[in-house]
Amino acid sequence: MKNLILGIETSCDDTALGVVDSGGIVLSSVIASQIDIHSNFGGVVPELASRAHEAVIIEVLERVLKEAGLNAQSCGLDAIAVTKGPGLAGSLMVGVAVAKALSLGWRIPLIGVNHLEGHIFALSLEGRLMHFPMAVLVVSGGHTMIVRVNSLGSYEILGETLDDAAGEAFDKVARFMGLGFPGGPEIEKVATNGDPSAIRFPIAKVDRRFDFSFSGPKTAVVNYLRSNPGVSVEDVAASFQASIVETLVAKTMDAAISTNCVSIGLSGGVGANSLLRERLLAAGSVAGLEVVLPAKVNCTDNGAMIAQAGRFRLETFGADDYGLDVEASLRL
Numbered sequence: 315m316k317n318l319i320l321g322i323e324t325s326c327d328d329t330a331l332g333v334v335d336s337g338g339i340v341l342s343s344v345i346a347s348q349i350d351i352h353s354n355f356g357g358v359v360p361e362l363a364s365r366a367h368e369a370v371i372i373e374v375l376e377r378v379l380k381e382a383g384l385n386a387q388s389c390g391l392d393a394i395a396v397t398k399g400p401g402l403a404g405s406l407m408v409g410v411a412v413a414k415a416l417s418l419g420w421r422i423p424l425i426g427v428n429h430l431e432g433h434i435f436a437l438s439l440e441g442r443l444m445h446f447p448m449a450v451l452v453v454s455g456g457h458t459m460i461v462r463v464n465s466l467g468s469y470e471i472l473g474e475t476l477d478d479a480a481g482e483a484f485d486k487v488a489r490f491m492g493l494g495f496p497g498g499p500e501i502e503k504v505a506t507n508g509d510p511s512a513i514r515f516p517i518a519k520v521d522r523r524f525d526f527s528f529s530g531p532k533t534a535v536v537n538y539l540r541s542n543p544g545v546s547v548e549d550v551a552a553s554f555q556a557s558i559v560e561t562l563v564a565k566t567m568d569a570a571i572s573t574n575c576v577s578i579g580l581s582g583g584v585g586a587n588s589l590l591r592e593r594l595l596a597a598g599s600v601a602g603l604e605v606v607l608p609a610k611v612n613c614t615d616n617g618a619m620i621a622q623a624g625r626f627r628l629e630t631f632g633a634d635d636y637g638l639d640v641e642a643s644l645r646l
């Protein structure tokens with residue numbers, strides 16, 4: 315028995331579904347991105363996001379089942395996991411309503427999953443083992459936090475951003491530079507031809523050692539661009555990327571070492587950044603700590619990580635009932 319779980323993720327602007335087996339192997343993962351819809355606005359428009367989820371989710375479901383060798387008639391799934399929060403309420407509701415209907419129709423258990431716990435469980439996809447205590451840097455467009463995972467299900471937030479998320483800072487700077495959305499991959503591309511030491515952008519001071527602040531650095535780049543109109547865009551992108559990566563790696567290492575973690579994990583959309591992956595691996599190796607990097611496609615929002623977290627929830631706490639509700643501001 316492969317014991318298959320379907321994961322449904324609609325918390326922001328990706329309609330993402332995945333099927334995962336009991337060994338954490340991803341049988342299929344399909345993502346319908348809404349980038350084209352939101353790119354003109356430079357950010358996600360909630361009303362448009364929920365409408366777009368509703369428009370495509372059944373088509374995405376059919377594709378993900380087909381790619382896993384399943385179909386909607388005979389089902390073949392053992393449970394359905396769905397993101398219940400945090401995220402955009404209207405978007406979350408589309409996923410939760412579809413998950414409830416499928417659970418009822420197919421008579422299989424329903425599990426509500428915290429999106430952030432999903433990012434942590436992305437680390438155990440594809441049969442990877444997690445060794446605890448582990449310091450996980452969850453870094454995306456909506457979140458930037460260092461979580462100490464004491465064991466599965468036991469989390470301590472060591473630090474988080476006081477203002478913008480790192481991905482949000484990438485997106486805003488990219489927008490100001492006239493690059494596309496989402497900004498992280500665009501800045502990464504442009505940065506490959508730039509000199510990361512060309513400009514020294516300030517690193518924000520925060521009171522608590524493991525907290526972050528990315529609003530200041532973002533404004534510093536914008537001000538720099540305004541007062542130096544002829545500057546090389548490549549150098550600005552490379553220097554900005556380097557300063558964000560440096561902060562993320564330094565704080566994650568500090569948090570991991572000072573709280574006696576044995577390993578480090580990286581997840582969330584910014585975790586797809588090659589420089590960040592390289593630097594974290596190198597720092598981990600110097601400190602003698604194992605560094606777990608999920609495949610880039612499993613760092614950005616996806617359904618497989620929700621299925622993987624759902625399996626743990628189901629086995630540990632049992633299924634949810636149909637009173638399951640969305641929680642836009644859910645904490646870890």
Ligand code: KG4
Binds near residue numbers: 326480613
């Ligand atoms: O986890 P995610 O797909 O969605 C949530 O925000 O939950 O993360 C998206 C964020 C965006 O801000 C995007 O600019 C950033 O991740 N991102 C990157 C890269 N790929 C995606 N940032 C830096 N470098 C990348 N290669």
Ligand code: ZN
Binds near residue numbers: 429433454582583615
């Ligand atoms: Zn996310």
